[in-house]
């Protein structure tokens with residue numbers, strides 16, 4: 001059994017900056033900041049990490065109640081903002097998820113810097129949420145590199161396959177942070193140039209497989225077969 005662990009933003013979907021606008025709206029509602037996330041690089045970062053950076057930048061205190069309020073406003077705006085003409089699923093993704101969904105030797109989960117509620121809003125918008133039986137989310141750990149072992153535990157529990165090993169995990173993402181996360185977990189790293197990084201930029205971080213996008217599903221399929 002191989003476990004595909006998908007990143008969301010830039011890998012499965014592009015939100016047309018819906019997440020960015022929803023974060024700005026939340027920062028305005030809760031902290032009174034205008035365009036708090038202008039010039040902010042979200043790529044590969046977890047939501048709590050982004051909030052930590054915001055608090056550092058503006059010298060803010062963020063007790064749990066304020067964070068809850070922040071995320072409530074964020075989710076409400078995210079739902080609305082996803083209805084924009086630039087939001088789309090990345091090339092080939094819908095077909096690939098559907099194909100692996102019925103492949104017996106592959107199980108698909110999420111490994112994402114989104115909080116679980118945000119991940120669900122984004123993926124339900126595109127009718128992709130139902131492909132994922134489990135995941136590791138930013139609620140589990142603010143540091144992305146800690147999410148691999150959590151995803152492995154969830155995969156073991158979900159499948160009742162307690163012998164699953166880190167080498168059974170394939171972490172798929174669009175940033176060097178995703179590649180580093182795979183390395184930290186002892187998992188395989190697959191990178192796609194459908195997000196904020198070019199093919200050449202990702203190549204410098206030496207993922208095990210690098211694709212421009214998933215229009216052609218064969219490179220990923222062959223890579224997985226080669227692991228067995």
Ligand SMILES: [Mg+2]
Pocket residue numbers: 007008009010011043044173174175195
């Ligand atoms: Mg991403």
